[in-house]
Amino acid sequence: MKSRRLFLKTTAAAAATAFSLPSLARFAKIKIDESNKKAFVLNKFSKIDKMKLSWTPYNLQLKHTFTISGFSRTTTPVVITKLEYDDIVGYGEASLPPYLGESQESVIDFLKKVDLSGFTDPTQIEEIVDYIDSIAINNSAAKASVDIALHDLAGKIIGSPWHKIYGLSKYEVPDTTFTIGIDTDEVVKEKTREVMGSYNILKVKVGGRDDKRMIRAIRSVSNLPLAVDANQGWKDRHEAIEMIYWLKEQGVVMIEQPLPKSDLDNIAKLTEESPLPIFADESVQRLDDVERLKGVFSGINIKLMKCTGMHEAWQMRQLAKSLDMKVMMGCMTETSCAISAASQLYAGMDFADLDGALLIANDCFSGASLQHGKIIASDMPGNGVMPTKELNFTRV
Numbered sequence: 001m002k003s004r005r006l007f008l009k010t011t012a013a014a015a016a017t018a019f020s021l022p023s024l025a026r027f028a029k030i031k032i033d034e035s036n037k038k039a040f041v042l043n044k045f046s047k048i049d050k051m052k053l054s055w056t057p058y059n060l061q062l063k064h065t066f067t068i069s070g071f072s073r074t075t076t077p078v079v080i081t082k083l084e085y086d087d088i089v090g091y092g093e094a095s096l097p098p099y100l101g102e103s104q105e106s107v108i109d110f111l112k113k114v115d116l117s118g119f120t121d122p123t124q125i126e127e128i129v130d131y132i133d134s135i136a137i138n139n140s141a142a143k144a145s146v147d148i149a150l151h152d153l154a155g156k157i158i159g160s161p162w163h164k165i166y167g168l169s170k171y172e173v174p175d176t177t178f179t180i181g182i183d184t185d186e187v188v189k190e191k192t193r194e195v196m197g198s199y200n201i202l203k204v205k206v207g208g209r210d211d212k213r214m215i216r217a218i219r220s221v222s223n224l225p226l227a228v229d230a231n232q233g234w235k236d237r238h239e240a241i242e243m244i245y246w247l248k249e250q251g252v253v254m255i256e257q258p259l260p261k262s263d264l265d266n267i268a269k270l271t272e273e274s275p276l277p278i279f280a281d282e283s284v285q286r287l288d289d290v291e292r293l294k295g296v297f298s299g300i301n302i303k304l305m306k307c308t309g310m311h312e313a314w315q316m317r318q319l320a321k322s323l324d325m326k327v328m329m330g331c332m333t334e335t336s337c338a339i340s341a342a343s344q345l346y347a348g349m350d351f352a353d354l355d356g357a358l359l360i361a362n363d364c365f366s367g368a369s370l371q372h373g374k375i376i377a378s379d380m381p382g383n384g385v386m387p388t389k390e391l392n393f394t395r396v
């Protein structure tokens with residue numbers, strides 16, 4: 001068993017390496033020569049500057065109380081990061097829904113351990129994220145907050161938005177789902193009516209006795225396609241398959257995490273029998289998880305906060321596609337900082353759930369925006385983000 005795990009890990013890592021970006025530094029030089037004189041000068045004279053990392057905790061206020069599987073909340077804590085090099089600034093974010101086990105305190109503790117003094121070139125992304133990952137296990141959102149800021153900074157130095165560096169068209173993206181939380185029929189109908197015209201697909205959180213009632217309430221006011229997220233809430237495969245057939249008749253187009261995350265044998269059978277694609281969310285965290293889920297799920301839900309950021313998200317996307325698995329881009333409740341990062345790399349994916357910044361009342365960044373039901377990246381370099389409020393960054 002151990003050797004099989006090791007084998008899978010090795011092959012996954014080898015496959016991922018094959019899909020990592022071509023030497024970014026080489027690419028960067030070409031771009032810099034052509035389009036960014038300031039960065040070119042900076043590079044040419046090898047000015048030894050240090051990257052400076054700072055951060056600030058921030059609390060997101062949700063527009064509506066959010067309920068999934070009997071758990072409600074009205075705020076989400078985040079930490080915003082800032083990475084400076086010369087006078088160029090990159091921004092990142094860690095989003096910390098309480099059930100994921102990280103907090104503003106744990107993120108700040110992690111960030112205090114980050115020492116970037118050994119790196120003089122912010123476009124050495126591979127080396128820097130390897131170092132960040134080696135600081136401690138887990139802490140995925142904390143790692144993502146550095147990775148996202150680093151990508152924003154490196155993209156600005158290169159003078160290009162990341163979707164162009166990846167070779168993607170920012171418009172060739174799937175519609176984003178808009179999530180309708182578990183609530184009374186009246187509230188569900190009201191929320192659905194409110195968002196009609198802005199979205200082309202809705203997402204429903206299920207996983208309890210109220211599943212059919214929720215779907216019927218939405219169907220009484222809207223014919224939009226629906227994505228369904230059970231958040232591991234169904235416990236029995238036979239009941240789940242019956243439910244999926246019923247949901248298909250109701251215009252549901254995909255199912256996320258129907259059964260508990262470790263119940264892979266039953267999920268594999270369910271996927272085989274299901275008339276709808278089945279996506280892993282809680283069952284997949286990082287790159288090492290992807291290959292063993294081939295044949296178990298139809299596809300995977302990639303989230304920056306689970307997988308330590310854009311560098312690994314890109315590798316997961318490329319590996320999953322090479323394995324002929326479907327891919328979707330998801331998010332937590334996040335500001336436009338992290339959503340804009342996700343918006344750079346999801347062109348060509350099958351589904352998207354990038355409504356995180358649209359659910360909050362106090363977004364503190366501008367960047368990617370909702371256009372005809374899709375989240376579209378900005379044309380500005382890096383991740384295309386700008387703070388819209390004064391944020392007091394500190395470091396020790």
Ligand code: MG
Pocket residue numbers: 229231256257281282
């Ligand atoms: Mg989910």
